[in-house]
Amino acid sequence: MLSVRDVTTAYQGLVAISNVSIDVEKGEIVCVAGANGAGKSTLLKSIAGAERPRAGSVTFDGNRIDGMAQHLITAKGIAYVPENRRLFPRLSVRDNLRLGSYLYRSEANRDEPLDFVFKLFPRLSERLEQRAETLSGGEQQMLAIGRALMTRPRLLMLDEPSQGIMPKLVDEIFQAVKRIRDAGMTVLIVEQRMAECLEIADRAYILQTGRVLMQGTAAEISGNKDVRKAYLGL
Amino acid sequence: MTAETIIQSLASGLLMGLLYGLIAVGLALIFGLMDVVNFAHGEFLMIAMYATFFLFAFFALDPLLSAPLVAAALFIFGAVVYLLIVRFAVRAKANTGMVQIFSTFGLAVLMRGVAQYFFTPDYRSIPHSWLGGKTISIAGIYLPQPQLVGALIAIAAFAGLYFFIHRTDFGRALEATREDAGAVALVGIDKNKVFALGWGLGAALVGLAGAVMAIFFYVFPDVGASFATIAYVTVALGGFGSVFGAFAGGIVVGLVEAITTLILPPSLKTVGIYGVYLLVVFIRPRGLFGSI
Numbered sequence: 001m002l003s004v005r006d007v008t009t010a011y012q013g014l015v016a017i018s019n020v021s022i023d024v025e026k027g028e029i030v031c032v033a034g035a036n037g038a039g040k041s042t043l044l045k046s047i048a049g050a051e052r053p054r055a056g057s058v059t060f061d062g063n064r065i066d067g068m069a070q071h072l073i074t075a076k077g078i079a080y081v082p083e084n085r086r087l088f089p090r091l092s093v094r095d096n097l098r099l100g101s102y103l104y105r106s107e108a109n110r111d112e113p114l115d116f117v118f119k120l121f122p123r124l125s126e127r128l129e130q131r132a133e134t135l136s137g138g139e140q141q142m143l144a145i146g147r148a149l150m151t152r153p154r155l156l157m158l159d160e161p162s163q164g165i166m167p168k169l170v171d172e173i174f175q176a177v178k179r180i181r182d183a184g185m186t187v188l189i190v191e192q193r194m195a196e197c198l199e200i201a202d203r204a205y206i207l208q209t210g211r212v213l214m215q216g217t218a219a220e221i222s223g224n225k226d227v228r229k230a231y232l233g234l
Numbered sequence: 235m236t237a238e239t240i241i242q243s244l245a246s247g248l249l250m251g252l253l254y255g256l257i258a259v260g261l262a263l264i265f266g267l268m269d270v271v272n273f274a275h276g277e278f279l280m281i282a283m284y285a286t287f288f289l290f291a292f293f294a295l296d297p298l299l300s301a302p303l304v305a306a307a308l309f310i311f312g313a314v315v316y317l318l319i320v321r322f323a324v325r326a327k328a329n330t331g332m333v334q335i336f337s338t339f340g341l342a343v344l345m346r347g348v349a350q351y352f353f354t355p356d357y358r359s360i361p362h363s364w365l366g367g368k369t370i371s372i373a374g375i376y377l378p379q380p381q382l383v384g385a386l387i388a389i390a391a392f393a394g395l396y397f398f399i400h401r402t403d404f405g406r407a408l409e410a411t412r413e414d415a416g417a418v419a420l421v422g423i424d425k426n427k428v429f430a431l432g433w434g435l436g437a438a439l440v441g442l443a444g445a446v447m448a449i450f451f452y453v454f455p456d457v458g459a460s461f462a463t464i465a466y467v468t469v470a471l472g473g474f475g476s477v478f479g480a481f482a483g484g485i486v487v488g489l490v491e492a493i494t495t496l497i498l499p500p501s502l503k504t505v506g507i508y509g510v511y512l513l514v515v516f517i518r519p520r521g522l523f524g525s526i
Contacts, residue, residue, distance in 0.1 A: 049419070070419035079420070086417035088410045098403075099410050103422040105403040151421055 001026045001186055002047070002078075002155055007056035007066070009046045016042040017210040019056070024155065029177065029187045031197040031218065033231065034207035040190040041083055043207070044157050047188075048080035049073040060155070075103055079153035083160050085144040089133035093124060096132050096143055100150020116183065117146040120176050138169030145176065149185075156180060157188045162196065174200050194231050198222045206231070235496065242375050243492040249381040251488015252481075256388035256443040257461055258468035259395070259480040260312075260436030266475030267412050267432040270320060270334050274342035275465055276458025278437050281345065282308055282444025283453045284353060290360045290448075297363055298383070301445035305438040312437025313430040315341065320433065321426060342458075349455035357452040366449050384446035391442055392481050395435075399477070408432060412475075467511045473524025482523060486510070 002024040009017050017039035024030045034040050045051040047058055049070035058066040065073050074080070088096055097117065101110040118125040121142040127135060132143060141161055148156055158177070162170040170193070178200050181187050191197040198204055204221045206214040214221065221227055261275045272278070282304050289300040323337035324330065360366060365379040399405035411418050411428040418425050451457070468487050472479025487507050494506030514521065 069424070071422050071424045074419060074422040082420070086414055086420060088413040088417065090413055091406075091409060095406055095409070099406055099418075099421045099423075102403060102407060147421065 001061060002188070003057075003059045004043070004047060005057045005059070007043070007046050007053045007058065009042050009051050009053045011042075011051075015210060017046070017207070020207070020210070020212055021056075022205050022212070022215075024186060024188050026154075026186055027181065027184070028202045029181050029189065029200055031194075031201035031204040032188070032190045032207060033192070033194040033197060033204060033221075034213075036192065037209075038207040039210040040192075040207055041159050042210075044080060044082075044159050044188070044190055047073075048078060048082075048157060050080070050082070074151060077152075077154040078157065079148035079151045079155070080157045081141075081144045081148045081159060081161065083163065085140055087132040087140060087144055087147070090131055092129050092131060093135070093143055094128040096147050097124075097150050100147040101152075103151060113150050113152055117149050120149075120179060121146055138165045138173070141165055141169075141173060142176075145173070145180075149180070153185060155186045155188065157190075159190050160192060161189065162191065162193050170196065194227075195222075238374065240496065243496055244489060245375050245377060246381065247488045247490075247492025248485060249377065249385040249488070250491065251485040252385035252388040253381065253443060253446065253484070254461075254464055254468050254487050255481045255484020256384075256391055256446075257440055258465040258472070258484055259392070259477055260439040261465050262469045262472065262475055262477055262480040263395075263439070264432055264436040265469065266477065267408065268324065268415065268429055269475075270324065271338070272433075272436070273335065273338040274315070274345060275440060276460075276462025277342045277345035277349075278308060278312070278440045278458070279444045279447070279461055280349060280453075280455065280458035281311070282441040283448040283451070283457060284349065284358075285441075286445045286448035287358050287360060287453045290363070297360060297445050297449045298365070301387070301442055304445045305441040308441025308444075309434040309438035313434035315437070316430045316433035317426075321429070346455050346458075353455060355455055357454045359452050360448055363449050378450065380446065380449040384443075384449075387442060387446060388484075391439060392477075395439070395477060398435075404431065464507065467507055469521075471511060471514055471521055473521030476521070476523045479521055479523035483521070486522070 004020060004022045006019045006021055007017060008015060008019060020043055032040055032043060042051060046053045049068055053066050057064055060076060060078060065076060097114060104110060123139060124142055124146055127139065132140065135143060161173050174196055177187055177189065189197055198218045198221060201218040204218050205212055257279060261272060264270060264272050285304045285307060286297050286300050289295040290297065319337050319341060323333050326333035365383055368379040369376045370379055370382060399408060407423050407428050411425055415425045464487060468483040469480055471486055472483025490506045490510050491503060495503055498505060
């Protein structure tokens with residue numbers, strides 16, 4: 001479904017990822033793990049169109065999308081939840097979600113994805129009139145994922161969904177990711193919390209200083225001796 | 235000074251204030267949307283007035299009929315100004331603020347020059363129109379009809395704008411872009427389209443004001459300058475970027491101007507406005523309804 005080939009992306013001359021290749025198949029949850037600064041966020045940005053790769057290609061459903069404008073990539077069916085969530089802080093929860101359906105605003109059934117979002121995160125439905133900025137960190141993450149789901153994506157990309165969230169909610173969000181996959185979507189997650197991420201993932205990649213260090217099924221990765229020592233603290 | 239004179243001038247002040255609000259709101263809209271001050275705002279008003287004048291001179295079209303046409307033409311003009319000039323100015327890699335200022339300021343100088351060359355510096359006016367020179371008497375107060383209708387158009391325009399922003403998808407996209415222009419792509423919105431729409435809308439609103447102003451005010455290449463200054467004061471008073479603030483600020487400016495005229499000689503007419511402006515800037519720099 002998604003194929004990233006030899007992508008190199010640099011900011012102001014500094015190479016953040018180099019020759020990174022990853023694949024995501026339809027219906028998978030793929031986890032990209034790695035330490036801070038390994039280039040995980042840059043990888044997602046390069047796919048979402050927030051950053052333009054310097055070299056390499058990104059193909060989604062057989063079409064090249066690297067170099068395309070970000071809003072067009074969203075329209076192709078890739079929803080991206082960035083690390084800092086980028087909600088519209090002074091707009092209500094309802095308006096934030098409603099904006100997610102902007103692309104198909106002329107359609108009659110634009111509330112259909114909304115029901116799914118409310119089933120996934122019931123607490124959002126209790127906070128509809130609240131401004132997004134008044135939500136707790138966990139609720140903001142739920143809203144950001146909810147807004148992304150409102151675009152009716154085929155691929156959902158999450159950048160560190162667990163960041164700045166209390167542990168109980170982290171679990172809730174990872175469980176939600178599983179249900180999103182069960183609803184027929186494909187998920188690509190970037191995480192520092194490798195253990196939790198590997199628990200729900202089908203396959204995983206480990207990035208280190210901008211390169212793919214290791215790849216395999218979630219079981220292979222979590223069973224690997226070096227990984228257990230270096231990343232899982234076991 | 236009788237009570238009647240006071241009521242009379244407050245009433246005319248209110249009408250003029252609503253028009254000031256209509257002139258200023260486009261400025262506030264664009265600033266709120268993308269933090270760019272349109273220094274050619276007065277010149278937008280000027281070309282709207284000329285358009286109204288020429289539609290009258292060549293086609294005998296009454297300003298009230300040409301108002302929607304002028305607003306539509308200005309919408310296109312505003313969007314084109316964004317797409318051809320401002321879009322590139324905001325991308326400047328260095329000195330972005332200065333580049334923005336000089337791009338719209340340069341446009342203002344250009345527009346005035348072109349108007350002087352093609353339209354000559356002569357003062358033009360629309361000698362007879364449906365409303366021109368007519369007054370209406372309500373409970374002993376005489377109100378000039380052009381200003382009265384202009385004020386009603388201003389109220390209708392504000393109501394329409396409120397509806398547009400709060401009840402439509404485009405309006406919501408506008409609000410979202412104003413909150414975080416870098417984030418709208420996440421929901422598939424092209425921020426350039428929203429910016430172009432914002433410029434179009436802002437220009438259309440000042441176009442509407444220009445069509446009404448052409449009924450009772452002289453049209454000449456520099457006509458925008460004095461009204462633009464008042465518009466900047468109005469926007470700063472109301473709170474930079476606040477659409478509702480522009481409405482309220484306009485009313486305050488109109489009333490203060492009327493009261494000043496009652497007390498001071500006419501030549502000091504603007505002293506009151508700038509006095510109140512300074513006061514607000516000292517006491518409440520964010521303006522009356524500004525959020526930051």
